Amino acid sequence: MLKLTGVSKLHRTGDIETTALDAIDLEIESGEYLAVTGPSGCGKSTLLGILGLLDVPSAGQYLFDGTDVSGWSESRLAQMRRGRIGFIFQSFNLLDDLTVAENVALALEYGDVPARERKPRVEEAMSKLGIAHRAGHRPSQLSGGQQQRVAIARALVSRPRVLLADEPTGNLDSAHGNEVMRILREINRDGTTLVMVTHSPTHAAQASRTLRLLDGRILVDAMAA
């Protein structure tokens, strides 16, 4: 479903050039649960950004669902992202100016979902994540675990085929972290392709496949036993 061939990503600051990803070859099948691990600065988040069409490779080819998106404009990438990719972040990235329901609904505002279908879909997502009773609250009024549930609900409401999670438990205590991991497993079991960046070996072990990066290269690519 996602295929990277010889993908590199260079960051340039003044005269200094840093290689974030170095000729990566990676193929992720539909329905897979991939954990990406590695030390800080190894290129995990850059890889996630490219997979999520938030960033473009400096070199190489990226096939998203069979479509070569290399060199696409920001507009086309935005169009491709709509409804196909969901994101979950370590810092939740919820908007404090919107209520929980509005934050979840935000994901539908840019897609093709008709207005009349949006409300039921939002309610369904919130119910699924157990936050329906918090619909009118602001994110700042919720605990960290609840905020991450809202972020997951927002990621799921557009029913994406791919879910990208960047250290989703990084800001949570172990109890809430385990709860989020359980939810993510369920989502994957329902057929959503899941790519998760994590520092936690325990959480990485729950994935069907683990990718270990070092200095922008794939050091280990292992299927779970």
Place this chain on the structure above:
Amino acid sequence: MNFKDLRIGLRQLAADPGYTAVVVFGLALAAATTLLLLAYLDASLRGDADVPQPQQVLRLESKTFTPGADKDWIVGGAIVFHDHWKSAGVPVLASSRYFTREMSLRVGQRLAFENIGFVDAALVDVFGLKPLAGDLRATLQKPDTVALSARTAERLFGRAPALGKTLTLGGHAFTVGAIVPDRGTGSALSTSVLVNILSPAMPEPFRLKDWGSLRGTVFVRLMPGATATKFSEQAQRYFEQTPFYREAFPFYGKIGEYRGTPLPDLPLAGAETDTTRRLVTGLSLSCLVVSLLAAINFLNLSVVRTIGRQREIGIRKALGASPARIALQFIGEAMLVALLASAVGFLLAWLAAPLVGDWVGRPIADGLWSPARCGLSIAFGLALGALAGAYPAWVALRVDCAQSLAGRGHTETAVGLWLRRSLTLLQFATAIAMIGITVTVLWQTRHAQSASPGYDTTPLLIIDAPVDMDDERLRALREAIGHLPGVEAVGLSWDVPGRFNRNTTADLQGQKGETVLQAFSYVGPDFFQSYGVKPIAGRVFDAREDPQGYGDRIVINATSSRQLGFASPSAATGQFVRMGGQNVEIIGVIPDIRQRSLREANGGVVYSVEIGKMVSVVSVRTRSPAATRLAIQQMWPRYFPDDVLRIAPVRAHLARLYDGDLRLGKLIGAGGIIALALAGFGLYALSAYTVRRRTTEIVLRKLHGARRRDIARLLARELGAALLAGAMLGLPVAAWLGERYLAEFVDRAPIGASALVVALVTTTLVAMTAATRHTVRALMISPAQALRV
């Protein structure tokens, strides 16, 4: 963009009332200034919008080249032209003389003071006037009927119909024969009472046949195809062939010039429009500056805000928002804010209209609520919003989605940052320049108003007499005033020296036989005593020795003595000189007393006790002005029961010469205060952004031992640089503008660099106040807290 996109923006505006107030109020000031300017222009330029084919209607204007006369075009010309259009070959369809005079009206027991227009019935055809009631043409043909404007009729007669009622004007009874619509304040017809020019109330009928008189004018409607340029050429050519011109030419050369100015050009290009032009320029500049500063502020604050919203932008982008949608969202928000500001601006304009109307001498409040003005206000808001929202939208588009979502927000580019710093310093430069020029104008105006005219103004009261100098009643009044306690002298003159609304010239023969042209002033024999002016040589007039009408003796001023070629004032005294074809004796020389404003140098003046059929002023020198004024008010009705008493200290008359300057100073001052406030807001935004951008640096410096004063210095360097650069740009502009303004005066206030110092100190204080909050915030940042972010 849709409403949901705007929701966040609206909530953020509500959540941050300080920012909202700054942005909305700043833009609202710009909108209000623009609206007031437009209302003023409307009131000034559209007074005769109802006149059909206004380009064909001309007003006769003139310029004289004789000494002591105005050098500019004046509203007036020889109204005798009215009888000569045919001879001059001018293709005139209709012509009306127009002579105005402020006179008292009596209606029953009530007295009113009105500006009366003495006209011909053809005025109806010239302006296409249509009465609301009565027969206007017939009214203006008869010598004993009067036409009133609707508002004047109501003021004089209340709500009862005025048609057919009677009133007294100049001692003569008139019947109201027609009611006409009120004309706009910018109309060329400034009178609200119209009377036939041949009526007995006409104060100076001799002017109707006098080629040398410039009081009054003529309005004409040209035939189709005729032009103002051709008209002016024909009028001038005819004038130069008159006996009057040919007699005067050998002495004066080209003594005058005539032109016809079309009605639409009168408000800004007609004669005596300097003040209007200066006001329009001042208002336009203020409007432009305030709009520019408000837009800069809006832009600065919006960018800071946009940078603070990177995470939101990242999320929206991650969720599939296209660049166009993001840009539209930010521009839409900006337009929303600008629209809100326009509405507030409309309210501000409405509230300020009466005050501004007083400043500019136009009732501008009425013109604010037109649909066109509302539409324009909305369009202004939308355009300004779109313009000022474009850059923040561009900044939003440049937000790196992946980086911002990972919490590693980027700021704007270095170029963008420098651009905004430049805009902030531009704000300060503008504020400094405007404050500087305001101080200069107001200081000079105060100096001019308090400058000595060459006589002591404190004990002097001036009465504008309603009758000619030789009127018996006036003589009796002067006598009675002279017996009042505290009164030292009562004089009579053609005008108040310094106010000098009237011009006439005398040609004298100098010591070498040359012709020397001097300004000429008619005074009564007690004039110099009443003004407390002592001779520097010889004597001044005296009631016992120089009876009125005795024209073979003159008093001259010191400048005149020099210009006539005398070695000293003493040498001039007792000498006979030729004046206007006869020998006159110089009986004394007085020091120069100011005849005009401080804009013009003193010239030579000849004083004569010639008394004629001319309206005059009575000057009263008294030890107790208040008591004397009260006593005159009480005795006045015994002498002039049909006239309103117009009495004022001479200082009030002289101060009026600088009314326009005072208005200009206030106007620029208001703009300067607005500019300063906006610059303060701009610096507030810049300091907020600076502290946010440098938080990590501040924390690290603190970790390494930086003290609070080190941090304060760090921030002061950046903000101070903007102020310093603003001062370097603004101070020379203020100095240049100040110099240009002062160059108009022959006597300048000792301002020196004070205006610049005041501007710099004021601006620095505002800058320090604006930067305080965020500087203190920076000083209070806890290193531990900041590093957790």
